[in-house]
Amino acid sequence: MEHLVSLFQPGQVSTREETRIAYSRDASRIQGGCQAVVWPETVTDVVRLAQWAAETGIDLVPRGAGTGLCGGATPQNSVVVDSAHLRHLGPVDIQTKQIVVDAGIPLDHLNRTLHSEGLFLPVIPGSHRSATIGGMIATNAAGLHAVRYGRMADWVEDVVIVNGKGQVQCLSGSARSNSTGWEGITGMIVQATLRLTERPGNRSLTLLPLENLRELLDQIDSLKTNPALSAMEYINPNAAVKVGWAAKHTLLVEYQSADGEIKDPEEMAIIWGARESLSARLTQAGYPISEDPQIPPEAQENILSWLTAQNIPVFGHIGVGILHPRFLPDDPRIPQLYRRVFAARGRISGEHGIGLKKRQWISVEMKAEVQILKKRFDPDCVFNRGKLC
Numbered sequence: 431m432e433h434l435v436s437l438f439q440p441g442q443v444s445t446r447e448e449t450r451i452a453y454s455r456d457a458s459r460i461q462g463g464c465q466a467v468v469w470p471e472t473v474t475d476v477v478r479l480a481q482w483a484a485e486t487g488i489d490l491v492p493r494g495a496g497t498g499l500c501g502g503a504t505p506q507n508s509v510v511v512d513s514a515h516l517r518h519l520g521p522v523d524i525q526t527k528q529i530v531v532d533a534g535i536p537l538d539h540l541n542r543t544l545h546s547e548g549l550f551l552p553v554i555p556g557s558h559r560s561a562t563i564g565g566m567i568a569t570n571a572a573g574l575h576a577v578r579y580g581r582m583a584d585w586v587e588d589v590v591i592v593n594g595k596g597q598v599q600c601l602s603g604s605a606r607s608n609s610t611g612w613e614g615i616t617g618m619i620v621q622a623t624l625r626l627t628e629r630p631g632n633r634s635l636t637l638l639p640l641e642n643l644r645e646l647l648d649q650i651d652s653l654k655t656n657p658a659l660s661a662m663e664y665i666n667p668n669a670a671v672k673v674g675w676a677a678k679h680t681l682l683v684e685y686q687s688a689d690g691e692i693k694d695p696e697e698m699a700i701i702w703g704a705r706e707s708l709s710a711r712l713t714q715a716g717y718p719i720s721e722d723p724q725i726p727p728e729a730q731e732n733i734l735s736w737l738t739a740q741n742i743p744v745f746g747h748i749g750v751g752i753l754h755p756r757f758l759p760d761d762p763r764i765p766q767l768y769r770r771v772f773a774a775r776g777r778i779s780g781e782h783g784i785g786l787k788k789r790q791w792i793s794v795e796m797k798a799e800v801q802i803l804k805k806r807f808d809p810d811c812v813f814n815r816g817k818l819c
């Protein structure tokens with residue numbers, strides 16, 4: 431590590447024990463091992479790091495805010511590369527509604543900056559306060575408004591990466607897909623050009639507590655036809671009680687119009703606050719493990735009834751079929767859930783990614799794709815070695 435320290439300015443590298451412990455896992459709670467943490471300030475710093483890693487054989491783990499829930503940013507005796515000092519924000523191009531941003535910018539910081547222009551990046555994960563643009567591109571984040579705005583891939587114009595060979599590459603057009611959603615296995619994202627959209631003026635909410643699942647699923651189908659729909663969140667009875675709501679199958683529906691029953695901004699903020707507090711409340715209540723299957727509409731009734739009958743708290747972005755059942759650590763019902771998801775032709779990860787946590791579930795086709803990408807962008811496995819497969 432002495433050679434690594436000598437390559438950077440004082441303060442850019444830490445090998446202190448407390449730092450290594452803090453960076454040895456992400457929000458997934460999967461424990462790893464960290465040899466050192468580096469805070470690059472320029473693209474050249476990242477290039478130097480990639481070259482150092484290729485020479486020494488020690489792998490690098492790119493890290494944004496560490497809010498990932500699948501161990502993607504958990505090092506395995508690696509050096510962690512924290513993007514926090516890559517924080518340049520370019521000017522907004524009002525004509526094209528685009529902005530060039532560094533990877534370490536947190537989403538809420540970006541959106542606060544854009545407020546005066548009346549624009550925003552509308553991909554809003556529950557972790558929006560701290561999740562970084564680099565982490566969101568790497569995981570192809572979705573979130574609370576995916577039913578209207580899709581996911582990160584829909585908002586990325588181009589991405590600049592430092593690949594495992596230490597080369598700087600700008601990926602635009604169809605080449606963006608070699609980085610977006612690949613969880614940092616092709617290289618470290620250092621910058622991106624993002625597309626933006628206008629902030630909605632009018633907003634309203636409806637909170638629908640329903641007695642049974644059939645009623646809920648029928649409502650979803652009819653509510654989805656409203657072109658002003660901008661969020662559709664589900665909270666099952668076991669989760670609803672944790673925020674003081676009735677033990678019902680509850681739908682939280684947001685419109686960019688006056689179609690919802692609740693129009694008072696303060697009342698809406700309280701309801702969204704309750705929904706957004708669910709993750710922390712369920713962790714406190716002993717359910718820290720968050721899963722994220724994406725389930726096709728025809729299988730939702732079956733899987734949701736099973737989860738609720740098992741007393742598993744569930745919430746999620748039902749408008750796009752992504753659910754977050756919460757479990758105890760090592761709960762044997764997690765593999766049971768994924769067997770059901772497979773049988774229903776759902777996806778094992780709707781938005782969190784594969785990381786270390788779901789490697790055993792990925793398909794032969796995806797494994798082959800990972801190998802092709804690795805050969806092309808990172809033949810020495812410099813970045814995120816052992817992730818995805």
Ligand SMILES: Cc1cc2nc3c(=O)[nH]c(=O)nc-3n(C[C@H](O)[C@H](O)[C@H](O)COP(=O)(O)OP(=O)(O)OC[C@H]3O[C@@H](n4cnc5c(N)ncnc54)[C@H](O)[C@@H]3O)c2cc1C
Pocket residue numbers: 456457491492493494495496497498499501502503513533534554555556557560561562563564565566567568569570571572573574613614615617618619620709710781782785814
């Ligand atoms: C309470 C809570 C709510 C959440 N809600 C949502 C949600 O609604 N939707 C959703 O999609 N996710 C959600 N997540 C998961 C997580 O916040 C997202 O995956 C987010 O995009 C990760 O951003 P990050 O900056 O924290 O990345 P990290 O956790 O630091 O990293 C995530 C992955 O991206 C890679 N990575 C990070 N930065 C870079 C970079 N610059 N270049 C290359 N690779 C990089 C890492 O190596 C890792 O594989 C939630 C998490 C929590 C804790």
